[in-house]
Amino acid sequence: MKITRVETIPVQIPIHPERAIRGSLGAHTVSPFLLVKIHTDEGLVGLGEVSCTPLWSGEDQVTAAHFISEHLAPVLLGEDPLQIERLSAKCRQRLAANPFTKAGLEMALWDIVGKAAGMPLYRLWGGPVREFVSTKFSVSGLEPGKAAALAAWAVEKGFRTMKVKVGIDPEEDVARVRAVREAIGPKVRLGVDANGGWSPRVAVQTIRRMYEFGIYFAEQPVPPVDPAWMADVRSQVNIPIMADESVNTAQDAMSLARAGAADVFSVYVGKGGGVNSARKIAAVAEAAGLVCTVGSNLEMGVASSMMIHLAMATPAIAAEQFPCDIHSQLLYEGDLLAEPLPIQPGKASPFERPGLGVELDERKVEHYRVG
Ligand SMILES: [Mg+2]
Incomplete structure (x- = not known):
């Protein structure tokens, strides 16, 4: 089998304004994403999604389309799509950085592998290690x-775990967490995500003030600089610390584990350049006696499907303890899939179909196409 064409489609789906995520890094109010289709000479087509934002990695749908057409598609054309590790290495040699762009292509290659094998990806990766993937809701820094x-709306929908965005202003952060805890009652599990917005000293003080609201983890309390900063915070608080912005690669995971900086790694399908990188981070976590969850850059349907396959088949992704951020279907006003993913509030499952198991509704794609 050979790759004959790499097609890209810029799309934007409006986000419900009242549910857009605001954190210490700013607000995610638009998703300038790019769909990818890798065509082959055997008629199989792989789907991918570049879930990129300027805020997170300095990419958007224009840079992604440019780098794919000028640099990465030329590397892939004529190649066997089943040789993912070799093709990813070729892409890395051709283009630095741009992890979400590379991840979109890797996703489409995995979709082809699954379709060629006639198996859903999670079965190809060793089969299910859980019956479904537990998910949580994210409360914006409002x-x-x-x-x-x-x-309260999310609890009514059925979520039993959520996190609140903090790291914006310590007083306001404490007031927000107090108000949320009062609204959801004592039984819903509640974490906080500072997106690196606190200094080490403020992180320790503010997390301790939040003990009385029963928070059970703190995500990225300090900026992703020296792992010693997060290790310092972790040594002075009594709840698990989750690394997100600090962990993009297996090497990051190794240095955080060595520094004793985190209890949990948040892996993405995009930020490390693909699901292969995410699975390597999970392997480092497993070796270090740590666990992972799956974090989100508000992926749409294609990439959300990949998140579900990843969590279904990866033992170190402890979704039961630390539910995954697979909830963006609730944030967008529409989707691009022919059939919505089997996702309920608090619970996500994969389609039992080859590859990613999703198909695009081309009328919806045309509707949300931009540029
Ligand atoms: Mg985060």
């Missing part, structure tokens, strides 16, 4: 009353 209303 003023306390609005955050509380959003959290």
